[in-house]
Amino acid sequence: MKVHAAVASALRDNGVDTLFGLLGDANMRYITDFIEIEGGRYIGGVDERGVVMMAQGYARVGNRLGVASITHGPAVTNALTSLTEAARSRTPIVVLTGDTPAVRGYIQHIDLPALVAPTGALYQRMHNPSEVFDSIAIATRTAMVARRPVLLDLPIDMLAADIEPGRSRVRSTPPHTTAPGEDALDHALGVIASARRPVVLAGRGAVLAEARKELLLLADALGGPVATTLLARDFFRGEPFDLGVIGTVAQLPAAEILAESDCVIAFGASLNRYTAAEGSAFDSKSVVHVDTDPAAFDAFTAVDAAGSVST
Structure with missing residues (x-):
């Protein structure tokens, strides 16, 4: 071969x-x-x-x-x-x-x-x-x-060399399910519980994880609206409390509601300068960040609580 x-x-x-x-x-x-x-x-x-x-x-x-x-x-x-x-x-x-x-x-x-x-x-x-x-x-x-x-x-x-037919001994490794430590989880829950006007934010990671239903249930339990980053645009389309995209391209009503919020709970979002509107979007707010990559935490936006989760 x-x-x-x-x-x-x-x-x-x-x-x-x-x-x-x-x-x-x-x-x-x-x-x-x-x-x-x-x-x-x-x-x-x-x-x-x-x-x-x-x-x-x-x-x-x-x-x-x-x-x-x-x-x-x-x-x-x-x-x-x-x-x-x-x-x-x-x-x-x-x-x-x-x-x-x-x-x-x-x-x-x-x-x-x-x-x-x-x-x-x-x-x-x-x-x-x-x-x-x-x-x-x-x-x-x-x-x-x-x-x-x-x-x-x-x-x-x-490419023209002859080898014996075969298959790889390497096999695909499924992602491991992980969870944040108890202290980190308790701290995050405390931040969320103390919020009066929370916003649930979904990034592309949430889209890839197909977490729409779970995030809507969370927002409903908290009594807060949902929003997305630009790469997750339309993830919550059709929902009555969908703010759409936030950040530098946010519509005025979304920007105003975000400005009045006191906590952002972000899932699978890098919270980069565009999502953060050069930092102004998260001023004077608690930020809880959930992502599969621990390197994403504090990479662009300082957060109050962070947890790495992979499913």
Whole structure:
């Protein structure tokens, strides 16, 4: 079995049925195998930036992994803006590329790890042909668990190598259910219980967790309205006490009600400068922040209580 055929097979084994791409020397063989042998769907683009953005849109709309394939050298430089966007929006995508032939002075050669590092994406390399099945499995798992883009380097010199057919020994790890410590939970409940005009705020994380019903029940129990960040827009559409988007693009009635509130309970929202309206949206308010990523706490907005929860 050729490595390029193994790449196509491993993609399918790891649940990839749609591949976005732009053909080149480094990827045309396994893209052909993905279509003709594995029966996958291939959607081509006109430039690498657009290809990676298509994979992002696919991932974000469907709450799933997006996979794109581009060739080497200049193709990766063309995709840097899209990789940066994926990293900053915590979008799980895998971008397949391939190091250039091991020829001195090869005109398209570029230092891929150094190039990718500033974007915030993760770099992973297949070091020998026998790693192909594990490399694909690790990249797809890492992207989903870390919610970050992974640039997977499949060197072109290895794609024609012969290997034994097989499957990866690496298996997808489901997210673990966690909860904040008792002290943190008691403190958060105390902050919420003492609030007179609370607002329940949903971010994109709440949308991905499909937590609409639970957040509406919470808001109803507290007697407060609901609101969203821009990336969670319309999450509560149709609800009578939906303020819509808050922050720098908030409508005047929503901004006024938020200004009169004394507590914001945020779920899956980064509370960045746009949501916080440069800080003014949360002035003189208690903020309770719930997120799956502990690094999100106090990253943009100081909070009074925080808890990491993963389901």
